[in-house]
Amino acid sequence: MIKNYDAIVIGAGNGGLVASARLAKEGKKTLLIERHNLPGGFATSFVRGRFEFEASLHELCGVGPITGKSPLQKIFEEVGAADKIEWVSLDEAFRLITLNENDKCDYSMPLGKEAFINKLEEYDPGSSAVVRKIFDLIESIEKTLDFVDNIDDFKPSMIKEIFSEHTEFLKVANYSVDEVLKAFGASKTTRDILNGYWCYLGQPTDELNVIHYFTMLHAYIIDGAVIPRGRSHQISTALLEAFTENGGEAWFNTSVTKIIVKDGVATGVVLDNGTQINAKAVICNASPYNAFTKLMDEKDIPEKFKKEVNARTLSSKGFAVFLGLNRSADELGLNNHTYFIYPNNDNRQCYELSKKLETNDVQATVCLNRAFDDCSPEGTSILYMTSIFAGDEWSKVSVADYHKTKTAFAEKMIDNFEKATGIAIRDYIEEIEIAAPMTYARYTDAPAGTIYGYESSKEDGIVKRIVFDLIEKGMPGLYFAGGYTVRHMGYSPSYTTGNLAAKAAILAMEKEAK
């Protein structure tokens, strides 16, 4: 059987959902294919007993409740999903605790630029002058990225504008976070606190691109963060609903087995039941990694694509412990929403230690009741602990050792949490679920259980990705969206690249029509 569509979207992850919703909204006949029975990819939830657990979201940035700067909300509004999602605003940035007695710290930071600077001044008296300068740079960088964001169709003349209007951006574009913060003369305490979010990108700040990190600081601290009341599953389902309301078709429990390429142009896909779908655009929310090793014939893959995949490194592998506790957050003393618990404040060392099960003590833990207390029944609470593994240690774990290995690591995370916060939780666990890299591999087909796409290394930082995405041509008809693409991983970047992929596909269709 052969069917024809304007666009086919492979995968209903965050990037695929936004791309689909955008295409349908613009009147393109679109088919969304998802191999799982749910939309969202990582952005989902699950029920155990009387608890509904968020599967992956800690806080969402890009829907800025403080400044009203909400690029995501704009996308959600445009595609018809915004009124289906209920946001809860957060006040708190994070509480950062280190385990090492020789580098002990415990900082509780608020969201909001002024509140953040003032709190930092309390922990590090005299810091605010430098921190204000840093925030000036953060805001200047944001202006440049807004300019780049609004480029729908790149023209060489725009380079001139970048060189004349965006000098601050250009100065720091190829530096790491550490290089820039040290140039500002920021103290160790200031750097430790500002670098607190490093685990959300999985890259040590000695090579993490400063533009990348500062954009994230802008989105979280200046613009503010939210949580969807119905978990990220509410966003995913809202996008799917908007898509189908606008005439889009979504097939679940269906796999794409092949991307069809003719004369260097992607022209459609083949499904697991043999159906061939022809389309003017193929939007791939599967990673390029999976596309090249599973969906495309080797002869169809340009040499450049192969080199790109080999040059880059798969980033952190995910691990999570989901706890439904039979006491309220108040009773237990869970007073914070986000806990970052690190071995110490040397994030390069934390990253290296995270390569081994025995030495990995990195965790980011969320108590959802601090966003909205009725997220769980009265007298209960939800704690969601996550860790990241650099390297591929989990590939050494056998089937027979799987359950014991993941239970032992979960136990260590619970012990570390209790040790760092002094809060006893072990006796109050009513429900527990543990997700290892195998779990992410199972549900999203992530290579090695990777949750952060490609590493945001010095050679593969966000600026280099954006610049080369502007000046290099990919394969006509094939557009990638999601965590392995130009904006790196994360909810907000994946929604953004989904939107960009759809826009590029629509633009190409319009050019073709002329």
Place this chain on the structure above:
Amino acid sequence: MSKKKFSVNGNFKDSINTVKLLTERKKFIGSAPAVLPTRTDDFGVNKVAKSLHPKEQKLVISRIEEHADIAKSYYFKSESAPLAYFKAGQYLTFRLEIGNSVVTRSYSIASSPASALNGEYQITVKRISDGFVSDYILDNWNVGDSVTAYAPEGNMTYNPLRDAGTIVAIAGGSGITPFLSLARAIDQGDEACSLTLLYGCRNSDEILFKSELDSLAEKNGKINVVYVLSHSDEEGYEKGFVGADVIRKYAPEGKYSIFVCGPGGLYKFLETELPKLGLEKKYIRFEVFSSGKKAEDPKKFSIKVINRGEETEIKANSNETVLCAFERAGIEVPARCHTGECGFCRSKLVSGKVYIPEGEDKRRIADMQFNFIHPCCCFPESDLVVRIN
């Protein structure tokens, strides 16, 4: 920006550094080999994931064991890939084509997890009244037959971070199987808990696996077995039902977790018995297998089913679940648990009204908001339009 212009290493070096990003990136990509990288399926993590959760498993019946006239145990070998590993207490869902129907049914695994690694599963099927699929299996499955099962699923498994160190297991009838698996796993050193098994039957003739359970209890100090007979007074057995008194008599000092598996009547009885023990909710776990039926005179409805863009009109009865209607019509749905819990059959209720029995609505918040249903625990109350895929 502040008045004084900021630089990292001076304006000139900063500019050079920025320009360098072009050459750095070109060199980075250019020096990499133009070959295919490791295939996703070849990473150790992905191999284990696939081995634990295969899309489906083709099994061959290698042996059938008769338990008097009450039940049969079926032993399976794999046709190709190794059998998926599991945790004691999990179930296998089988896919069967019976007449024009395509059905799925779940059976707890009786064998130990270690035996799966050695290439064998065991399930036990008991003849029950109105057991459409169980009867079909008992009457039709033979040694050498190929059957299709999905990966093991289920949450009534021991977790040392959540449960007490002793599991007080309450089994009714063929509900013994997950606990036989647990007892075997404990004996093989794969589970660290102790087990006190309270096994309720009508009379001693109906006890399944008695000699094995007795010998496990005999040789392993972590395993205790107590038989409780409801319909006969025999020496060496407890008389009555497994209620609060029996539990109190045999439960250990201090904390224990109760796991329950058995027929509907057992749950009804325990609903009033277990509260007498004053246990926290976290210490009580049920494995519920539902019949998908409700007692009432059926009203007839029709369901328009949308599947991958194709529409089919099927018949439905108000006393059977929406999933039942799909199964009867031969419409394949990725169903597993049949109790609303696993969510595999999640579908969109485009229009119409369904009834969900109290306590069986285990949907996500957003699924309720957007009218997604779990057809396995919904009964039609009007004509429906349902989108499966």
